[in-house]
Amino acid sequence: MTKRRFLSRTKKPSGNGSFHFPWMLVLWVFLGFVILATLILGVWSIYLDKVVREKFEGKKWSLPSRVYSRPLELYEGLPLTPILFEKELEALGYRTMPTITSSGQVSRRAASAREVTYEVLTRGFDFWDKREEPQKFTVRIDEGKVASLMDPKGVALPLVRMEPEEIGGIYPNNIEDRVLVKLDQLPPLLGETLLAVEDKHFLEHHGVSPEAILRAMWVNAREGEVVQGGSTLTQQLVKNFYLTSKQSLTRKIPEAIMSILLELHYTKSEILEAYVNEVYLGRSGSREINGFGLASQHYFRKPLSELNAQEVALLVGLVKGASFYNPWRNSERAKARRNVVLGVMHSEGLIDEKQFKAAQASPLGLAAETETSLINYPAFVDLVKRQLKQDYKEDDLRKEGLRIFTTIAPMVQRLAEKSVATRIAQLEKQYKIKDLQVSMVVTSVGSGEILALIGDKNPRFPGLNRALDANRQIGSLMKPFVYLTALDQPQTYNLGTLISDDPVSIKGGDGKLWEPKNADNLSHGNMPLYLALAQSENQATVRLGMQLTVKSVVKTIKAAGYDGEIPQVPSILIGAVDMSPIQVTNMYHTIAAEGVHTPLHAIREVLNAEGQPLKRYAIELDQRFSPQSTFELQHALQAVLREGTGRSVYNSFPQSLPLAGKTGTTNDQRDSWFAGFSGEHLAVVWVGKDDNSKTPLSGASGALQVWADLMRQLPTQGVNQQPPEGVSYDWIDTATGLLSAEQCEGAMWLPLHNDYKPKESAECKIKEGSGEHWWQKIFN
Numbered sequence: 130m131t132k133r134r135f136l137s138r139t140k141k142p143s144g145n146g147s148f149h150f151p152w153m154l155v156l157w158v159f160l161g162f163v164i165l166a167t168l169i170l171g172v173w174s175i176y177l178d179k180v181v182r183e184k185f186e187g188k189k190w191s192l193p194s195r196v197y198s199r200p201l202e203l204y205e206g207l208p209l210t211p212i213l214f215e216k217e218l219e220a221l222g223y224r225t226m227p228t229i230t231s232s233g234q235v236s237r238r239a240a241s242a243r244e245v246t247y248e249v250l251t252r253g254f255d256f257w258d259k260r261e262e263p264q265k266f267t268v269r270i271d272e273g274k275v276a277s278l279m280d281p282k283g284v285a286l287p288l289v290r291m292e293p294e295e296i297g298g299i300y301p302n303n304i305e306d307r308v309l310v311k312l313d314q315l316p317p318l319l320g321e322t323l324l325a326v327e328d329k330h331f332l333e334h335h336g337v338s339p340e341a342i343l344r345a346m347w348v349n350a351r352e353g354e355v356v357q358g359g360s361t362l363t364q365q366l367v368k369n370f371y372l373t374s375k376q377s378l379t380r381k382i383p384e385a386i387m388s389i390l391l392e393l394h395y396t397k398s399e400i401l402e403a404y405v406n407e408v409y410l411g412r413s414g415s416r417e418i419n420g421f422g423l424a425s426q427h428y429f430r431k432p433l434s435e436l437n438a439q440e441v442a443l444l445v446g447l448v449k450g451a452s453f454y455n456p457w458r459n460s461e462r463a464k465a466r467r468n469v470v471l472g473v474m475h476s477e478g479l480i481d482e483k484q485f486k487a488a489q490a491s492p493l494g495l496a497a498e499t500e501t502s503l504i505n506y507p508a509f510v511d512l513v514k515r516q517l518k519q520d521y522k523e524d525d526l527r528k529e530g531l532r533i534f535t536t537i538a539p540m541v542q543r544l545a546e547k548s549v550a551t552r553i554a555q556l557e558k559q560y561k562i563k564d565l566q567v568s569m570v571v572t573s574v575g576s577g578e579i580l581a582l583i584g585d586k587n588p589r590f591p592g593l594n595r596a597l598d599a600n601r602q603i604g605s606l607m608k609p610f611v612y613l614t615a616l617d618q619p620q621t622y623n624l625g626t627l628i629s630d631d632p633v634s635i636k637g638g639d640g641k642l643w644e645p646k647n648a649d650n651l652s653h654g655n656m657p658l659y660l661a662l663a664q665s666e667n668q669a670t671v672r673l674g675m676q677l678t679v680k681s682v683v684k685t686i687k688a689a690g691y692d693g694e695i696p697q698v699p700s701i702l703i704g705a706v707d708m709s710p711i712q713v714t715n716m717y718h719t720i721a722a723e724g725v726h727t728p729l730h731a732i733r734e735v736l737n738a739e740g741q742p743l744k745r746y747a748i749e750l751d752q753r754f755s756p757q758s759t760f761e762l763q764h765a766l767q768a769v770l771r772e773g774t775g776r777s778v779y780n781s782f783p784q785s786l787p788l789a790g791k792t793g794t795t796n797d798q799r800d801s802w803f804a805g806f807s808g809e810h811l812a813v814v815w816v817g818k819d820d821n822s823k824t825p826l827s828g829a830s831g832a833l834q835v836w837a838d839l840m841r842q843l844p845t846q847g848v849n850q851q852p853p854e855g856v857s858y859d860w861i862d863t864a865t866g867l868l869s870a871e872q873c874e875g876a877m878w879l880p881l882h883n884d885y886k887p888k889e890s891a892e893c894k895i896k897e898g899s900g901e902h903w904w905q906k907i908f909n
Contacts, residue, residue: 180371181390185403190307192530192738193300196510197293198537199578199733200256203268204288207275208809208844211245213540214270220294220505220539222430222496223249232263233435244271252432254292257534257734257742261290273844294539295426297504299514299526300416308422312402316433318479319421319441320401325477326445326470328362332397336363336388363388366404410444411451418451428456430496438480439488442470456493464493507591508568508584509537512711512731515597520744521735530738535731536578541843545569545581545812546588548838553586556816556834560825564818567835568595570714570729571812576748577718577727580810582711593819600707601800601815605665605774605828606793607686607704609720609762611674612662614685616758618677619882624659624761625861630669635699645671645703648794657863659765659879663773665792667703674702688753690715690726704793713804714813720762721789721806723849724754756853757882763789763848764880774829775803781837787847790836792828799823801831808846812836856880862891869893 201217203209218235226234232252239245246269253263266289269277278286300306312320324331330338338361360368367387391400409417410424418427424444425433436444446466447454456463468489475485504510513535517526525531549567557565571581584594593599615622630653635643645667647653652668661669674682679697686695691712695701711729719726727750735743766789769775774792782788790805801816801824814832818824824831852858860876862869867887869876874896 181387182394184371185391185395190309190406192309192528193298193306194526194529194531194533195295196297196299196504196513196533196535198296198535198539200254200293200534201291201538201540202288203266203275203278203291205275205278205285208273208846209270209275210273210842210844211239211243211270212842213544213844214245214247214268216540216543217291217538218249220543221292224431229265231435233431243273244269244276246270249291251289252292252435255740256290257736257740257745261292264289293534294505296506296535296537296539297510299510299517299531299533306416306418306423307406307420308426309406310402310420310422310433312398312405314433315402315405315421316436316441318438318474319433319436319445320405321477321479322441322445322470322474323405323448324362325479326473327365327448331362331401334361334363336390336392337361337385360384361388362404363391363400366400366407367391369407369409370403408448409451410447411455428495437488438474438484439467439471439491440494442474442488443467443493446470456495460493467493504591505589506537506542506582507589508594508596509535509542509579509582509731511584511591511594512579512582512597516730516732517735531743532736532738532740533732534734534736536573536580536733537582537731538580541571542581544842545571545583545839548835548842549583549586549588552835552838553816556826556831562824562826564820565816565824566595566599566819567814567816568599568710569812569814569835569839570596570710571810571839572714572718572729574718574721574806574809574811575725575727577722577729578733579729579731582731595815596710598709599815599819600709601817601821602704602795603706603708603713603802604704604793604795604800606713606717606791606802606804607701607706608662608665608670609766609791610685610689610716611670611677611682611702612658612765613689613720613754613758613762614677614682615658615673616761617685617754619757619885622658623881623885624657624765624879625863625866625877625881625887626658627655627866628658628661628669628673630654630656630661630666631672633668633671633675635671635675637698643699645700657861657866657877659768659877660773660863662765663768663771665769665774671699671702675699685754686716688726689717689719690728690753704795710813710815713802714811717804717806717813718811719753720759720766721811723756723763723853724752724759726751726753757856760849760853760856761880761882766790767848770805774827775805775833777829778805778833778837781841785847787850788840789848790833792833794827797823798826801826802828803832803836805833805836805840806848807840807843808848810840810843810845812839852880855883857883859886861887865891867891872896 223233223235226236229236229248229250232250234250236248237245246267248267250265251263254261265281266286267279268275278289280286298306364384367384371387372384406420409419411418411427413427418424421444422433425431425436429436429440443456443463446469449466454463454466471485471488474480480488513533517533549569553565553567557563565586567583567586569581569583570579572579582596584596585592632652633645637643647667653666656669679699679701682702683695683697693708693712695706715729718729727748730746732746734745737743767787769791770778770788775790778788788805788807790803793802799817799821804813814836816826816831816835858878858880860869860871861879862873863875863877868890870893872895873893
């Protein structure tokens with residue numbers, strides 16, 4: 130019975146029976162599917178809505194820290210030459226025009242090579258203390274200084290502060306970079322062109338454009354692959370901001386949903402502002418160029434407000450494919466794309482016929498690609514990073530958009546780069562050397578601010594920073610600190626004190642004898658202290674150092690600012706110590722600053738992303754040596770350049786300019802050093818090879834030539850000749866160290882401590898001839 134009932138239920142109906150399709154079942158299944166899909170879509174949309182709102186309302190981008198140069202402050206009497214001022218303008222990207230029409234332009238009128246008048250319209254800038262608005266002024270430079278500074282009405286201006294150069298940044302690990310632009314800062318021509326080219330109906334649609342989607346579907350179906358998108362600006366923003374750039378159906382669906390959600394929550398203005406800051410417009414090495422604000426600087430070295438029609442057209446054209454239309458790699462392709470955009474601008478009435486034809490005929494007008502590097506002065510920015518890490522977390526430096534104002538002077542840095550390039554090339558050719566390297570540090574005497582820093586003969590190459598990390602023997606650069614130790618004991622030593630230059634032999638801890646020789650392999654008997662330093666005599670210096678004790682000399686080296694370890698052995702007296710150029714600079718700055726130690730620094734001010742000051746780096750001053758002893762040492766270092774190892778320097782300078790310095794050469798001439806200063810600038814130069822091999826260069830024939838090439842171009846004051854209290858000049862007999870007189874043979878005019886002058890006078894032999902000595906040329 131049960132079996133028959135089962136068989137009858139499963140038996141196929143006979144041909145005479147009717148079949149009833151289960152429509153209700155299908156309907157319920159369909160409705161269930163729709164409900165389930167709606168629930169899934171709803172939940173997914175809620176999730177996507179959360180994603181959209183959290184990111185858009187939160188911190189949209191990790192902003193790199195921006196690093197700026199010092200701003201040039203102009204005032205009447207400022208030491209400045211036309212060459213220097215034009216280097217500064219070049220660094221800031223100013224354009225020379227016959228007539229000024231907008232910010233970032235300058236006109237030039239020369240009366241002579243030394244007298245030039247400039248009319249300038251600055252860009253304005255938000256500084257740490259206030260905003261400086263764009264300012265038009267006229268500056269006349271004559272005889273190496275600012276002769277006048279006036280506004281357009283001819284009224285004298287007390288001070289003009291120009292904007293600083295942005296020299297680099299401290300970037301997130303993905304090196305995604307942008308300069309944020311508010312919508313009201315976007316030039317109307319750029320905004321209108323962007324909408325005309327990329328999304329004509331942006332103000333009308335709600336995130337997606339069905340018309341554009343249908344058109345894209347038709348084209349893609351015809352081609353058999355995804356070749357065209359129907360994306361609105363909102364969809365492009367969603368793709369770049371939330372998703373990936375890969376074209377696929379699985380990406381297009383969430384893109385459409387998120388675009389609608391974005392338009393539901395935010396205004397068109399907010400969406401457009403996010404787009405102009407997010408859109409990808411190129412790459413510089415490993416750095417992504419995002420947004421129109423940075424793209425304007427990258428391609429043209431000017432802010433958005435200064436773009437003309439053809440420049441606007443190129444940037445908008447790059448939206449379609451920044452790599453494909455890269456104007457440096459594919460200039461003809463980029464120009465064609467730019468002209469297409471210009472055509473749209475013309476047809477939409479954004480530019481007239483005359484502007485259209487002129488813009489189409491114009492070149493791309495790009496900045497030099499070498500000027501668009503990630504960091505303009507990599508060695509200096511490396512130093513800035515190291516100093517910042519003492520006060521800030523690495524993550525904050527990379528993501529919080531800090532604004533860091535530094536001490537670098539672009540005009541000095543660029544002159545230093547030129548001097549390095551010119552002189553190193555000349556030395557390699559003259560001496561038939563390959564692979565020379567160089568580093569240089571330039572500071573402002575007194576403040577300790579670093580004005581320029583070079584770590585490679587290719588200064589824009591971000592490799593080994595030799596200024597900070599190349600530790601090399603410093604040779605005779607150590608000698609002034611031996612003599613400073615002596616001069617700091619005025620009751621025993623002065624510049625006229627006789628010291629022995631006889632051969633010296635010292636037994637080391639291992640029982641071996643150390644017998645340093647002079648460069649000329651001669652001994653010179655007794656000689657005045659100042660002359661032993663001027664002629665860089667090894668034997669006299671070692672004998673003096675041993676009298677003073679190595680321990681006391683090491684104490685002087687430390688007090689001068691050296692922070693490394695020094696072995697207390699006699700060989701350090703003539704420079705058997707490895708130091709970096711910046712360590713040498715730190716020590717020599719104490720001498721140049723009359724005994725006051727000021728730690729060298731590269732940072733002035735740090736602001737947060739909102740422009741609020743976080744930290745100001747005050748100058749620290751500490752009188753480590755007496756003004757009297759350092760003044761006497763400076764006199765001896767002037768003698769180095771007048772009658773000693775550095776005397777060739779006055780082939781480049783007038784005899785009336787007092788300069789001081791010291792050459793340094795290590796064994797087998799592996800290292801060529803020079804450290805020298807004026808009253809305003811100190812520069813230390815190292816020249817050598819990375820493999821520490823021999824060269825034919827001494828300190829005078831190598832590093833001094835680079836130093837002189839830079840310093841002769843800087844408007845600078847001579848070393849101070851006014852003795853401090855307690856010091857006065859007297860004639861000293863160089864044969865006995867006793868008092869003498871001007872007319873006596875062998876008499877030398879030396880500064881001496883008043884309380885410890887010799888009491889007796891030497892026998893006077895009237896000298897023949899009437900030629901002036903170098904010190905007389907200064908005072909006369």
